Amino acid sequence: MSGGYLDIVLTMLVKDLRIELRSKEVLLTLLLFGLVMVLVFAFGFATDPAVSRAVMPGILWTTLLFSGTLAIGRTFARESKDGAFTALVLSPAARSAVLLAKIIANIGLMALVMVLLVPVLAVMLRVDLSPHAGIIALQIGLGAVGFTVVGTPLAVMAVNARFAEVLLPLVVFPLASPVLIAGVNATGAVLGTVVDPDPAPWMKLMTAFDAIYAVGGLFLFERMVTE
Amino acid sequence: MKVFPALTAVATAGVLAALYMVFEYAPLEADMGVVQKIFYFHLPSAWLCYLGFLIGAGASAGYLWGKGPKWDLFALSAVEVGLLFGAIVLVTGPLWARPVWGVWWKWEPRLTTMLLLIIFYAAYWVLRVYGGESEGVRRFAAALGVFGAPNIYFVNQAVKMWRGVHPDVIRGGGLAPSMWTAVWVSLAALLLVFALLLTLRYRARRDERAARLLRRRLGRIGGLS
Numbered sequence: 001m002s003g004g005y006l007d008i009v010l011t012m013l014v015k016d017l018r019i020e021l022r023s024k025e026v027l028l029t030l031l032l033f034g035l036v037m038v039l040v041f042a043f044g045f046a047t048d049p050a051v052s053r054a055v056m057p058g059i060l061w062t063t064l065l066f067s068g069t070l071a072i073g074r075t076f077a078r079e080s081k082d083g084a085f086t087a088l089v090l091s092p093a094a095r096s097a098v099l100l101a102k103i104i105a106n107i108g109l110m111a112l113v114m115v116l117l118v119p120v121l122a123v124m125l126r127v128d129l130s131p132h133a134g135i136i137a138l139q140i141g142l143g144a145v146g147f148t149v150v151g152t153p154l155a156v157m158a159v160n161a162r163f164a165e166v167l168l169p170l171v172v173f174p175l176a177s178p179v180l181i182a183g184v185n186a187t188g189a190v191l192g193t194v195v196d197p198d199p200a201p202w203m204k205l206m207t208a209f210d211a212i213y214a215v216g217g218l219f220l221f222e223r224m225v226t227e
Numbered sequence: 228m229k230v231f232p233a234l235t236a237v238a239t240a241g242v243l244a245a246l247y248m249v250f251e252y253a254p255l256e257a258d259m260g261v262v263q264k265i266f267y268f269h270l271p272s273a274w275l276c277y278l279g280f281l282i283g284a285g286a287s288a289g290y291l292w293g294k295g296p297k298w299d300l301f302a303l304s305a306v307e308v309g310l311l312f313g314a315i316v317l318v319t320g321p322l323w324a325r326p327v328w329g330v331w332w333k334w335e336p337r338l339t340t341m342l343l344l345i346i347f348y349a350a351y352w353v354l355r356v357y358g359g360e361s362e363g364v365r366r367f368a369a370a371l372g373v374f375g376a377p378n379i380y381f382v383n384q385a386v387k388m389w390r391g392v393h394p395d396v397i398r399g400g401g402l403a404p405s406m407w408t409a410v411w412v413s414l415a416a417l418l419l420v421f422a423l424l425l426t427l428r429y430r431a432r433r434d435e436r437a438a439r440l441l442r443r444r445l446g447r448i449g450g451l452s
Contacts, residue, residue, distance in 0.1 A: 153370070157354070160363030167354050171371055174347040178381035181389050201388060209381055216377065223291040224370040226362050 008093045012101030017108075019078065026074050026109065030067050034117040037063045042124055052125040057187035060121060061180055064114060064140065068147045069169050071109050075102050075155035085159050089225050096218040103152045103214075110144040132190045135199065139186045142206040146179040147172075149214040153221050182206045231426065238423050241416035245409075253409035265323045271414035272315040273341065275421050279309020280348055280375065282425075287372030290365070299365050300436065302372055303355050304428035306348050308421060313345040336386040343382050347375050 020026060041059040045051065079085040088098060118140070122129040129136060151172045158164040186202035188194035249267040256263035286302035320338065321331040332338070351371050358364045402410070 150374075154367075154374075157358075157364075157367050160361055160367060161354060161358035163353075163357060167350065167358065170350040170353070171347065174343045174350070175374060175378055177343055178378070178385040181385040185389060205381070205385060205388070212377055212381075213374075216374070220291070220370050220373060224366055226366055 005094060005097050008097040009101045009104070012098055013104055016078075016101065016105045020105075020109075026071065027112065030071055030109065030113045031116060033070055034063055034067045034113055035120065037066055038117065038121050038124060049126055053127050053191060054193050056121075056125060056127045056129075056191060057184045057193060059125070060118065060140075060187060061143065061183045063117065063121070064110070064143060064183070065147065065173070065176065065180060067113055067117075068106075068110050068144070068151065069172060071106055071113075072148070072151035072155045072172065073158055073165060073168055075106060075152055076159050080159050095222050095225055099153055099218060099221045102155075103148055103217075106148045106152050107144055110148065111141065114140050114144065127191070129191075135190055136187060139183060139190075139199065139203060139206075142203060142210060143179050143183040146206055146210045146213065147176050149210060149217050150175045150179075153217040153224060156221075156225055178209055179206060182209070234419070234423055234426070238416070238419035241412075241419045245413040245416035248409040248412040253406045254403060256406075259327055262323060262326050265319045267409050267413045268417070269316060269319040269323060270410060271417045272312045272319065274414065275417055276309050276312040276316055276341070276345070278421070279305045279307075279312060279425075280344060283309060283348065283351075284372045284376045287369035290369045291373065296365075296436065297433065299369060300432040301429055302369065303352070304425055304432055306352055306355075306372070307428050308424045310345065310349060310352060311424065312417075312421070313341070313348075316341060317345065334386065334390060336383050336390065339386040340379060340383045344375065344379060347378065348372075351375070 038059075041055075041063070045055045045059065076085060079088055089095065115137075118129065118136070151168075154168060154172055154175075157168060157171075161167060182202040182205045185194055185196075186199040186206070189197050189199040189202065245267070249264055253264075253267070255261065282305035283302045286298045286305060290296075290298040290302060324333065325331050351368055354364065354371070355368045358368070
């Protein structure tokens, strides 16, 4: 490894992707969990087509949030064994480079899950999303980035703290709530289920959120982790 | 150390003075009547709740930037006292809102921001108290304390947009000057209580830590295990 910042990011990313592609453990678990979520919501809310359309944005974004939480909780799962995390922290690699690789991997994972899950959601709730596919995909992308940049640095907790599996959602959900509010309203604006039909301000808010927490998270992460 | 008894005496006198100002000096509000008196404790408590969280975030940043374990204990104590005042806010708010607004709760920017912030710092507190005693947990919690600060802006912004461009203005702008005097006296009294509680919590945490370290040293010498 030549040790450049981007080399480290790339090495970590390729390593994680290779392991995931071989085992597919996280991807398959997330997909199944997402399907179960869709079922739960369909049983809970989808009584007739008008109701389905009204609750669609909420269902879509809660699915993203819940499956995202599972993904984020697994971020350092492989490193938590055999002292690998300690070795990673002790290595001369910049910690923020390690975090950046994990963030990119999580964003990719969530994007993949949503790409596969949203069509299923649309079909099962009988809400036609295809005319707005592009803009909804962009919104989900912005939301996934926001959720991931907030959640991934916090996932280090899972390595250290007791009750991490309970505490992680407890801190991530309040922090990510602006993303949820903005996402539900942006998608609602596109589907015509909220009063204001303009999704742009919401997407701007998400973009600002993404930028601030991406920079802040990478900056703080150096000091957050100890040997 | 003679500061503490003096602080206690002044705080007690301050609270008594505030009670006098609120119930005797300030006139009865024409529309809301006696219910409005809650406001004199509600508003200062909300400010002090934010103050506790802000001190917590600041001390957390100090700890992350190498200022030593006392800053971590101070941050935890400040968040604890902030949570106490947050609880006062969450109890007095609905008591006032029910007769005046007709509902216990509104998804209004100020209320929602406050609630999310209290939940967030309550999670910080749970992590710090039950998450285990390791350097990793302390550093993580300190980072959380800092992470919470920009969230105040985003939550507030999101809820403002969510609830439309006409936010409910909490009635309070039309206070008579004598009512404002009562608010300031009440704030001063509660600020003293805040300082008192913060001192108490911080000292308790600091002594706990000292006792733990002593125990560990004794254990190493071969006495206790």
